[in-house]
Amino acid sequence: MSGRLTSSNKVAVVGYAHSVVQRHNPRPLGALTVDIVREAIADAGLTPAQVDGIVAATLFPSAGSHTVEDGVHTVTTNWLAERLGASPRYVAGFQGVGQVSGSVALAVNAIVSGAADYVVLYRSLHNPRGSYHASSTDAFGGPAQWTAPTGYFGPLAMIALPYNEYLQRYGATREAMAAVLVEARKNGARIPWSYWYGKPLTAEQYLAAPTLTDPICRYDCDIPVDGVAAFVLTSADRAVDGPNRPVYVSGYAHAVPKTNNRLPLHWPLDDIMTAGLDTARRLWESAGVKPGEVDLPQMYDGFSPFVWFWLESLGLCPVGEAHRFVQDGRIDSDRPDALPILSGGGALGNGRMHGIPQMLECYLQLAGRAGDRQRAKATLAVACQSSPHYGGAVVYSVDPF
Amino acid sequence: MTAAGTAGAGTPAAEFPRPVPVPDERSAPFWAAAASHVLTAARCARCRSLAIPPDQVCPHCDATDPEFVFEPVSGRGRIRSWTVVRQSFLPGFNAELPYLLVDVELDEQQELRMIGRLLDGPDSPVRLGTPVRVAFEDLADGVSVPAFVLAGDPDSTGGSDSTGGSDSTGGSDSTGGSDPREGA
Numbered sequence: 001m002s003g004r005l006t007s008s009n010k011v012a013v014v015g016y017a018h019s020v021v022q023r024h025n026p027r028p029l030g031a032l033t034v035d036i037v038r039e040a041i042a043d044a045g046l047t048p049a050q051v052d053g054i055v056a057a058t059l060f061p062s063a064g065s066h067t068v069e070d071g072v073h074t075v076t077t078n079w080l081a082e083r084l085g086a087s088p089r090y091v092a093g094f095q096g097v098g099q100v101s102g103s104v105a106l107a108v109n110a111i112v113s114g115a116a117d118y119v120v121l122y123r124s125l126h127n128p129r130g131s132y133h134a135s136s137t138d139a140f141g142g143p144a145q146w147t148a149p150t151g152y153f154g155p156l157a158m159i160a161l162p163y164n165e166y167l168q169r170y171g172a173t174r175e176a177m178a179a180v181l182v183e184a185r186k187n188g189a190r191i192p193w194s195y196w197y198g199k200p201l202t203a204e205q206y207l208a209a210p211t212l213t214d215p216i217c218r219y220d221c222d223i224p225v226d227g228v229a230a231f232v233l234t235s236a237d238r239a240v241d242g243p244n245r246p247v248y249v250s251g252y253a254h255a256v257p258k259t260n261n262r263l264p265l266h267w268p269l270d271d272i273m274t275a276g277l278d279t280a281r282r283l284w285e286s287a288g289v290k291p292g293e294v295d296l297p298q299m300y301d302g303f304s305p306f307v308w309f310w311l312e313s314l315g316l317c318p319v320g321e322a323h324r325f326v327q328d329g330r331i332d333s334d335r336p337d338a339l340p341i342l343s344g345g346g347a348l349g350n351g352r353m354h355g356i357p358q359m360l361e362c363y364l365q366l367a368g369r370a371g372d373r374q375r376a377k378a379t380l381a382v383a384c385q386s387s388p389h390y391g392g393a394v395v396y397s398v399d400p401f
Numbered sequence: 402m403t404a405a406g407t408a409g410a411g412t413p414a415a416e417f418p419r420p421v422p423v424p425d426e427r428s429a430p431f432w433a434a435a436a437s438h439v440l441t442a443a444r445c446a447r448c449r450s451l452a453i454p455p456d457q458v459c460p461h462c463d464a465t466d467p468e469f470v471f472e473p474v475s476g477r478g479r480i481r482s483w484t485v486v487r488q489s490f491l492p493g494f495n496a497e498l499p500y501l502l503v504d505v506e507l508d509e510q511q512e513l514r515m516i517g518r519l520l521d522g523p524d525s526p527v528r529l530g531t532p533v534r535v536a537f538e539d540l541a542d543g544v545s546v547p548a549f550v551l552a553g554d555p556d557s558t559g560g561s562d563s564t565g566g567s568d569s570t571g572g573s574d575s576t577g578g579s580d581p582r583e584g585a
């Protein structure tokens with residue numbers, strides 16, 4: 001059974017730091033991560049010696065032929081623990097696909113259990129040189145033997161199939177997706193650290209881009225980047241002593257998909273929505289809130305169709321209606337009557353930072369630290385990550401209700 | 402992957418061969434049958450459901466000793482989704498671009514799905530529910546992989562529309578098979 005978490009609102013985010021997001025950062029990823037994590041600790045009014053928990057997820061999300069070296073392409077929590085100058089007693093990595101939301105869950109559980117008092121959570125993303133997903137492999141064993149030799153390979157085809165299934169089933173079009181891209185890039189263009197800073201996208205530019213794997217074009221995919229973000233979490237009791245307004249973790253849920261009846265990376269639309277609706281039900285129960293109460297729901301958008309799938313899974317619009325819901329300014333963060341689902345720019349408006357843009361926007365707005373972008377009302381937020389049937393989501397609150 | 406000497410040195414397909422499957426103990430019967438242009442699926446000895454590919458644990462009854470046995474299936478099915486691949490991450494497919502990839506629900510069992518190339522070409526008239534049948538691409542001596550063709554072909558055996566029914570809404574009840582529960 002599920003229900004409200006006993007940890008609901010017992011843990012808060014109390015500080016953060018974020019690197020610039022760029023195609024290739026000249027600094028090595030490991031050293032950059034140490035810097036950003038130390039900066040986040042200082043932002044929370046702490047010193048590294050006070051930090052006793054380190055959590056992260058270190059998935060390197062490429063289908064291509066790349067070696068993966070710790071501290072270079074990824075930064076594991078053990079790599080960081082050796083070099084941070086902290087006093088860690090809880091060091092853990094989340095292995096699932098909702099990397100950031102999963103790491104938040106690790107941090108919350110560590111803090112409420114007493115395994116750690118101050119936990120730093122980070123995500124380090126690296127963009128390898130050369131083609132991100134290309135593979136020169138000419139013989140596939142293991143799971144890929146069932147797909148790659150027949151022409152099904154890589155994440156674009158993976159998302160193109162359920163996306164087209166959606167378009168065909170509900171009579172939707174690529175034109176409807178333009179509203180998602182325009183909104184994500186409009187907001188990303190206002191964020192100084194974003195790769196797309198100062199570079200909004202028009203619907204005409206979006207629709208003029210050639211498709212790569214129909215109906216997916218390059219703008220439907222977040223761009224691979226180098227970037228690091230970090231957050232500090234602690235108990236609600238300790239959080240009030242810090243320099244920043246605490247943002248409470250009200251609940252979380254993660255998808256538990258059943259995929260062993262499928263080809264590798266085959267995501268039929270019904271699988272996404274069946275497991276996604278279950279993820280969302282447990283999310284709302286975990287926090288003790290309803291979708292209508294949320295005023296800052298940040299959709300995951302590593303591929304643009306995820307925005308529609310999350311909107312429908314979360315119950316923010318009926319199933320089959322997301323392609324209409326996003327039209328006519330209803331998701332325009334500049335309109336007071338709209339639902340700001342991509343006000344943080346998302347991955348499409350920042351770069352491939354996985355669930356970081358969603359979590360960061362929830363934190364900045366609820367902590368009152370969003371600067372020029374600060375919204376008049378932001379009280380209850382949701383940060384999604386990955387597909388609703390594979391990833392997870394976290395509910396944040398400005399009050400420990 | 403060397404750039405030297407590529408000009409005029411054979412076709413792109415020869416330079417980057419199509420990737421081939423590497424059979425293992427569990428998959429060997431499937432690839433052996435495919436080499437003879439026979440499509441098979443794995444049947445669980447416990448619940449009699451079909452699976453592609455067979456997992457260690459049956460996805461339908463969760464048996465840890467499913468004793469899957471590959472047996473021939475009709476190779477007929479209906480399109481549940483599709484995409485046209487215009488840029489491949491596998492250089493071995495560069496010579497095939499653009500190509501149509503179809504997500505097919507096989508007639509034998511609800512939600513028994515396969516993905517393969519539709520060999521009729523990238524501009525083929527496909528819709529949700531369009532009937533297809535299996536075909537094979539010969540990649541090397543003794544190595545063939547399944548693909549699909551539109552089932553309206555004159556040389557297709559039997560009726561071209563044996564399952565009837567219109568599932569233009571893409572519901573999951575298109576075949577009305579008598580099958581056991583689904584996984585997801």
Ligand SMILES: [Zn+2]
Binds near residue numbers: 449450460462463464
């Ligand atoms: Zn079984």
